[in-house]
Amino acid sequence: MRSPREAGGGTSLSPTLSLLFIAPAAILVLAAFGLPFLLLLALSLASPVEGSLVPDMSNPTLAAYSRILGDGFYLRTLATTLAMSLATAAGCLALALPLAHWLARRAGRARRVLTAIVLLPLACGALLPTLGLVHLLGPLGVVNGTLRGLGLIASPLPLLGTQLGIVIGLIQAFLPFAVLPILAVLDRTPPVIEEAAITLGATPARLWVRIILPLAWPGLLAGGLLVFCSALTAFVTPQIVGQGKVATFAMLAYQQALQVLDWPFASALAVTMLAALALAAVVTFSLARLRP
Amino acid sequence: MTYLVASGLQKAYGRTAVLSDVAFEVAQGEFICLLGPSGCGKSTLLRLLAGLIEPDDGRLMLAGEDLTRRPAWHRDIGLVFQNYALFPHLSVARNVAFGLEMRGLPKAEAKSRVAEALELVDLADYRDRLPSELSGGQQQRVAIARAIAVRPRLLLLDEPLSNLDALLRGTVRADLRDLHRRTGLTTIMVTHDQAEALSLADRVAVMSGGRIVQMGSPETIYASPDTTFVASFVGNPPANLLRLPPDGIPGWTPPPPLAAAIANAGSRPLVLALWPETLQVVERGHAHSIPATLRAVEFLGAERRAHLRLTDGQTLLAHPGEQGEGDVGVVLRGNGPLPTIFDAETGARLIQVAT
Numbered sequence: 216m217r218s219p220r221e222a223g224g225g226t227s228l229s230p231t232l233s234l235l236f237i238a239p240a241a242i243l244v245l246a247a248f249g250l251p252f253l254l255l256l257a258l259s260l261a262s263p264v265e266g267s268l269v270p271d272m273s274n275p276t277l278a279a280y281s282r283i284l285g286d287g288f289y290l291r292t293l294a295t296t297l298a299m300s301l302a303t304a305a306g307c308l309a310l311a312l313p314l315a316h317w318l319a320r321r322a323g324r325a326r327r328v329l330t331a332i333v334l335l336p337l338a339c340g341a342l343l344p345t346l347g348l349v350h351l352l353g354p355l356g357v358v359n360g361t362l363r364g365l366g367l368i369a370s371p372l373p374l375l376g377t378q379l380g381i382v383i384g385l386i387q388a389f390l391p392f393a394v395l396p397i398l399a400v401l402d403r404t405p406p407v408i409e410e411a412a413i414t415l416g417a418t419p420a421r422l423w424v425r426i427i428l429p430l431a432w433p434g435l436l437a438g439g440l441l442v443f444c445s446a447l448t449a450f451v452t453p454q455i456v457g458q459g460k461v462a463t464f465a466m467l468a469y470q471q472a473l474q475v476l477d478w479p480f481a482s483a484l485a486v487t488m489l490a491a492l493a494l495a496a497v498v499t500f501s502l503a504r505l506r507p
Numbered sequence: 508m509t510y511l512v513a514s515g516l517q518k519a520y521g522r523t524a525v526l527s528d529v530a531f532e533v534a535q536g537e538f539i540c541l542l543g544p545s546g547c548g549k550s551t552l553l554r555l556l557a558g559l560i561e562p563d564d565g566r567l568m569l570a571g572e573d574l575t576r577r578p579a580w581h582r583d584i585g586l587v588f589q590n591y592a593l594f595p596h597l598s599v600a601r602n603v604a605f606g607l608e609m610r611g612l613p614k615a616e617a618k619s620r621v622a623e624a625l626e627l628v629d630l631a632d633y634r635d636r637l638p639s640e641l642s643g644g645q646q647q648r649v650a651i652a653r654a655i656a657v658r659p660r661l662l663l664l665d666e667p668l669s670n671l672d673a674l675l676r677g678t679v680r681a682d683l684r685d686l687h688r689r690t691g692l693t694t695i696m697v698t699h700d701q702a703e704a705l706s707l708a709d710r711v712a713v714m715s716g717g718r719i720v721q722m723g724s725p726e727t728i729y730a731s732p733d734t735t736f737v738a739s740f741v742g743n744p745p746a747n748l749l750r751l752p753p754d755g756i757p758g759w760t761p762p763p764p765l766a767a768a769i770a771n772a773g774s775r776p777l778v779l780a781l782w783p784e785t786l787q788v789v790e791r792g793h794a795h796s797i798p799a800t801l802r803a804v805e806f807l808g809a810e811r812r813a814h815l816r817l818t819d820g821q822t823l824l825a826h827p828g829e830q831g832e833g834d835v836g837v838v839l840r841g842n843g844p845l846p847t848i849f850d851a852e853t854g855a856r857l858i859q860v861a862t
Binding site: 404405407408410411412413414415416417418421425426429430506 | 557558559579580581582583584585586588590592593594595596605606609610650653654657
């Protein structure tokens with residue numbers, strides 16, 4: 216079988232004309248991402264000027280970075296943020312794989328509607344669902360109320376203002392990012408492959424480990440990376456669900472930029488986050504070779 | 508000796524019955540073809556045998572064991588899918604080894620069984636390739652090797668020839684027969700191509716509307732069809748099915764044994780099956796000939812085929828004579844399936860007449 220890409224071959228457009236068509240997008244990416252990134256990098260090397268918003272860029276210095284690396288608070292916050300992002304990615308993948316598999320193989324006619332529901336968080340933005348979540352997770356909320364009603368807990372679980380609560384909120388917000396790539400990969404593999412494994416003696420457990428997981432692997436990596444990156448830079452959900460009790464790196468950068476007005480330091484925090492994202496991407500690409 | 512026994516198998520999806528009261532027996536080592544048009548339930552029956560779907564009712568016994576509710580992964584039945592269903596992320600050798608790994612076979616033994624299976628389908632040199640690097644025919648041979656490597660108690664083939672080009676089909680047909688001879692595996696193959704079924708099977712089960720309408724040797728299925736459906740579906744070309752009006756086909760006096768049989772069948776509407784190879788075009792007015800118009804003679808290389816129209820508009824295929832297009836007669840010339848009379852309403856065979 217040939218993919219449409221292979222079968223289609225070259226387009227009828229001349230190379231120059233094709234370049235012209237991608238020019239708007241290329242310019243947008245350069246202007247909206249490339250330039251600000253360079254500016255950010257430059258700002259992070261500047262030093263703040265007392266009483267002025269415009270930092271001094273004449274003497275490049277790594278002072279902001281040494282402040283991050285030398286202060287236990289910033290390193291701890293970085294570690295916490297990375298750990299929460301990792302937990303969010305793991306949680307999303309654990310939920311998304313069976314969900315995507317079910318949508319791809321068993322949902323049948325209900326698939327469109329159900330997929331739309333799964334994607335709904337993307338359409339709602341971060342704020343509304345998170346505010347709803349505050350009601351669910353609060354001491355008098357549905358979750359604690361149910362658990363207490365069932366006699367499973369004596370006093371309410373602290374979900375608001377904790378890392379666990381934030382991770383739950385982030386999983387809720389970013390689940391679609393994990394479902395979509397896995398769904399795309401599973402859609403490309405015919406369902407009879409799983410039936411073949413079953414007739415060859417694979418029990419349901421071994422079917423998942425030996426066939427479904429390896430087939431979904433590229434989707435799991437892509438989804439995991441997307442969720443991890445989104446969670447690392449997430450701002451609204453940690454702010455609202457964390458209720459100011461849990462600091463994340465993105466919140467620190469926000470405070471430095473808009474409250475302390477120390478733009479060089481805020482830039483250095485942002486660049487550190489971008490470095491973490493780049494590292495995550497590298498790790499993900501190397502995991503691609505470890506397909507089970 | 509019966510090996511596989513299916514009895515009273517039923518399967519419905521919602522209100523649509525896909526299989527109704529399917530029962531058959533298969534002896535060990537037999538090659539069975541399930542033959543029928545699309546939608547007749549043959550693929551459903553195959554999936555049911557493999558355990559991929561459960562029957563609503565009925566029983567399935569294999570070598571004396573009740574398989575009806577046994578999950579597919581404990582059945583030891585090899586299924587070769589129409590689209591091969593190879594694992595795209597595993598090499599040819601690991602595809603073939605999959606079933607053996609699931610059975611926990613020791614590495615060394617698994618390795619030799621894989622080599623043996625790949626040898627059998629002539630793919631020993633391709634063991635490290637990925638399925639995507641193989642042609643369709645090669646992928647199919649991997650699928651067959653994968654199914655037989657586990658030494659299944661039953662080998663099921665789902666339309667194995669339908670995805671291959673015409674040239675390859677003949678070769679693979681011969682390969683399948685050879686494979687069956689060498690492995691001795693009890694094999695059940697689904698096909699909609701009657702020529703495949705006739706050439707490969709020890710016995711053919713013709714299916715229609717979720718039922719097995721006739722099961723027997725290819726010769727029986729062809730020459731002694733139980734119903735008009737079987738007569739119209741089997742053979743290339745199949746039998747001519749002529750409606751017999753109460754006062755007979757205009758201008759035709761059948762040979763005495765046939766005339767007597769038609770008279771004995773009573774006044775109900777009848778269908779008469781006459782096989783093209785038993786009919787000879789002669790000159791108009793020949794004794795006991797059916798008056799007809801010769802419309803065309805088709806040249807097919809090894810044989811020629813005459814297309815005729817009767818005076819009442821029915822069409823007929825026959826063996827041509829020297830006559831050119833125009834008014835001719837058609838007579839029975841023996842050598843072939845006997846003229847067969849069916850009840851037109853039920854489609855059931857009433858009698859075959861030696862003339």
